[in-house]
Amino acid sequence: MLELRLVQGSLLKKVLEAIKELVTDANFDCSATGFSLQAMDSSHVALVALLLRSEGFEHYRCDRNLSMGMNLNNVSKMLRCAGNDDIITLKADDGSDTVTFMFESPNQDKIADFEMKLMDIDSEHLGIPEAEYHAIVKMPSAEFARICKDLSSIGDTVVISVTKEGVKFSTRGDIGNANIVCRQNTTVDKPEEATIIEMQEPVSLTFALRYMNSFTKATPLSNTVTISLSSELPVVVEYKVADMGYIRFYLAPKIED
């Protein structure tokens, strides 16, 4: 028996909008720790890891570990029927091949049940070790989204370079090239507007902008984004999900042939 009640149902709606472009089908795993997902995109260069900790739910009942295969486009269709202020509850019985999404309006005057068929999905779980990153950049998520969008009108790839001067996003294409430098800036009115650069050593890596733009679909979840870089490792782009967890996107760098 599984029953997860999330008062801030809009978080789940935003999570789905953040990942459905990247991943078509995925297994949602429920355990005592929380509600999680790890899935790769079809070309196996990007991976999304979601964790919503059990403490973040108003009610969290998970009698035994359960893996539920879902088509994310279908989940998104279901969740779009929930109001932004609705409380969302996920329910599944042991051995059932369906999951039920229950939507309650804040004043309890409307209650809806949407039952969705589950599917069997073979998924490869990657063992991602904890890594020491050469540079960690924390910046406003809207600013990062703007940079990725702007650069993708010029080129297909972005070089992200971190030095003592700041973090530089560069691209080049047929019509020309572009460089955007963001300097560390902690003298702002609100902490979420700060750009903070923790650098152990300079790092410069190249990534496909198409994936970066896809990651920025998570922007509505958090005012800030954290970008962790190490040479010869995938970049980690992390958005916090309120105080209950995170979405992390991993993207393999482009390598010179």
Place this chain on the structure above:
Amino acid sequence: GSSQAQLYTFYQAL
């Protein structure tokens, strides 16, 4: 030119 590495190159599947 450059090519896109796969995540398998970096992380082993469990």
